[in-house]
Amino acid sequence: MATTNRQATTLALAHALSAAERGLAVFPLSRTKLPALRSPHRDDPAAPPCHGECGRFGHGVYDAATDPARIRDLFAAAPWATGYGIACGLPPHHLVGVDLDTKSGTDASAALRELALRHLFTIPDTVVVLTPSGGRHLWLSGPPDVVVPNSAGRLAPGIDIRGAGGYLVGPGSRTDHGEYTTVPGTAHLAPAPCPPELLRLLLPPPRTHHPTPQSTPQASGAHGQGLVQFVLGAHAGQRNTRLFWAACRAYENGIGPDLVAPLVDAAVNTGLSEREARATIASAARMSGHRP
Structure with missing residues (x-):
């Protein structure tokens, strides 16, 4: 043994x-x-x-x-x-793992194909890893300025996403249930770029902002300060994710342009470079439908 x-x-x-x-x-x-x-x-x-x-x-x-x-x-x-x-989300590939499970009793592969038809994207040729349970891991490459979060079943039942802070079991690994192997003909491929339409589905859904008569500049300022504090509380490994989330909320609530400088300062305080921070905020602006 x-x-x-x-x-x-x-x-x-x-x-x-x-x-x-x-x-x-x-x-x-x-x-x-x-x-x-x-x-x-x-x-x-x-x-x-x-x-x-x-x-x-x-x-x-x-x-x-x-x-x-x-x-x-x-x-x-x-x-x-x-x-x-x-590890997912790290340069140079900024790996995003699409985990098509079989334990949920649903056909996760069929669910992904249905999503592709509904949202008009093509699942690219890429590295595919077979799991011992019969599932599949698709390796995709994300943009360097977008933080894809981990999720379980949010896209569809049986589809889990491995993003920043997550990891995939590598091919050749042995577990209590068997070995992870690469699908023949895919091992030599590089992780394919994630289709933009799929990428939008992987990011947290934007919140719809409904102004109310009670909304005041003071309330917006308090909300903005809360987002800044949220970024300041980030640890290594979650700084980009927190900054991206906070910037999305800021733009959705109409205070994005006013909060750029405070958010950049907060991100730099946690260890990000100013260039990284501004790139992440610009990405959040684009994903929220605003011009950075």
Whole structure:
């Protein structure tokens, strides 16, 4: 059994290093598909949120790397790992995973085809990974200035989306239920660009703003300050997501142009560059139907 485990770990590491060569950030997974390394802060419930800033391993998707030396160190620290995760939302691919499940009792592939017909987009040729349960993972590439959130069943029953802060189980991984494999003829492909019509469906739906007689400049100012505080509370790994969400709400509520500077300042305060912040806000303006 020990020899078998070592072989599985060696194979998983080889597949992980191969994925990293394609620009995909990876980290080790256990047979349960969960991160193989436990949090170093698990015995300290009062510890502040940490996404790897402490420098130790055990932060799940935030451990993901493309550097071969770091990947080998991660697997050396988790000799029981039999698979690897691929972090979504990171450059250069800004990977978006479309997980077509079979456990819900619905035909998720048919649901995706129906969405494609209804919203007039074509599902592109791209990397497709078969799961042990018979499901499929489609790999798509998102725009660099758009943060796609994770979701489960929001697009349609049985369709889960893996975006920023999420991960996909990489092909070649072994789990308690079997092995993840690439569909023949797709392994050599790069993740195809996500169709714009599908991308709009993956983003949080805009809220319709209904002005009321009680709306006042003071109320709008309070709302704007709340959005700024929401951005200021972001940690590494969620800064772009929070900024994009706040900017969308600002434009939907008619205070977007006035809130650009405060939102940029808040984002820079959390660690984003001014260029990143302005690009994210401009993307939110476009998605909300406004000119940035």
